[in-house]
Amino acid sequence: MKPLIIPVPFAVSQYGQSATNTYKRILNNTSASPVMEKFNPSALLLNNCQLLEPIKFDKFIDKQNTMTPFLESAVDMQQNLAKAIQNNLNPKSKTLVLGGDHTISVGTGLGISRLLDMNKVGLIYVDAHGDCNTPDSSQSKCLTGYPVAVNFGLGHKELVEPFNQNYLHKVAYIGVRDIDEGEEKILHHISAKIFSNIDVELQGITQVLYSTMDYLSDCNYIWLSIDVDSLDSVYLQTGETDVPSSGGLTPREILAITKFVSDSKKHFLTEITQLNDLEVNTDMTRLFSRVAELSVNLGGFRYS
Numbered sequence: 001m002k003p004l005i006i007p008v009p010f011a012v013s014q015y016g017q018s019a020t021n022t023y024k025r026i027l028n029n030t031s032a033s034p035v036m037e038k039f040n041p042s043a044l045l046l047n048n049c050q051l052l053e054p055i056k057f058d059k060f061i062d063k064q065n066t067m068t069p070f071l072e073s074a075v076d077m078q079q080n081l082a083k084a085i086q087n088n089l090n091p092k093s094k095t096l097v098l099g100g101d102h103t104i105s106v107g108t109g110l111g112i113s114r115l116l117d118m119n120k121v122g123l124i125y126v127d128a129h130g131d132c133n134t135p136d137s138s139q140s141k142c143l144t145g146y147p148v149a150v151n152f153g154l155g156h157k158e159l160v161e162p163f164n165q166n167y168l169h170k171v172a173y174i175g176v177r178d179i180d181e182g183e184e185k186i187l188h189h190i191s192a193k194i195f196s197n198i199d200v201e202l203q204g205i206t207q208v209l210y211s212t213m214d215y216l217s218d219c220n221y222i223w224l225s226i227d228v229d230s231l232d233s234v235y236l237q238t239g240e241t242d243v244p245s246s247g248g249l250t251p252r253e254i255l256a257i258t259k260f261v262s263d264s265k266k267h268f269l270t271e272i273t274q275l276n277d278l279e280v281n282t283d284m285t286r287l288f289s290r291v292a293e294l295s296v297n298l299g300g301f302r303y304s
């Protein structure tokens with residue numbers, strides 16, 4: 001069975017920035033020269049996947065005086081993405097959900113919740129940030145700060161109630177380094193397992209990955225969610241992601257995480273989020289095309 005790719009060009013939760021065409025860059029990535037293309041034919045490999053039509057959603061006029069901008073658009077995206085997952089996902093095969101910003105995880109999670117017992121699903125969240133705020137704890141009121149909380153049943157009722165009480169129970173963070181005060185209480189409340197950037201530095205990524213899998217050993221299904229800002233900001237160009245953060249992971253650590261997790265029989269779904277449009281292929285396009293390949297078990301580990 002071919003791996004499934006679902007593009008979700010949803011990026012309305014940040015003002016000004018966009019990640020609406022990023023999936024095209026990742027899927028159509030070509031190398032710097034025809035010679036290099038022979039060694040790194042990313043686009044060719046990803047062509048072996050089943051590609052769904054990009055998820056559509058209504059762009060409601062933002063009411064800037066509401067508590068959370070673009071909430072109605074997010075609800076629409078959540079429903080449409082969940083429906084696509086419900087109708088197409090096979091938990092025994094690999095699926096890649098290509099964002100878009102990290103709000104897409106409210107739709108990915110809802111889709112999974114319609115197919116699987118969420119008690120048996122473990123989330124590995126590779127991000128500089130916790131993304132575990134609620135409208136009460138959030139300072140920015142930005143939707144991209146909510147998706148983990150929503151998957152645990154916390155936050156806007158419009159996003160939470162569709163889960164019908166089938167919420168996630170386990171999340172392990174890797175590379176997290178930017179958490180705010182209210183959010184820390186929520187992370188404690190949901191008993192999140194946190195491997196910070198310092199843990200990765202001191203223990204090494206391999207040890208962190210073994211500990212992560214150990215923590216999720218009672219889960220039958222593993223969902224990997226990667227935010228581009230998990231990378232150290234030194235690797236990113238200006239505007240390449242919305243909230244860059246220093247002191248983060250290296251490209252090779254991101255590749256190692258993806259390879260390690262997708263080699264697990266429990267892993268069934270990966271998300272790539274928060275890579276903005278720069279309208280040119282950058283090092284990040286090439287890196288995340290490679291992450292995309294590895295996430296669906298294509299191409300082997302050529303960077304070793």
Ligand SMILES: [Mn+2]
Nearest residue numbers: 102127131227
């Ligand atoms: Mn994020």
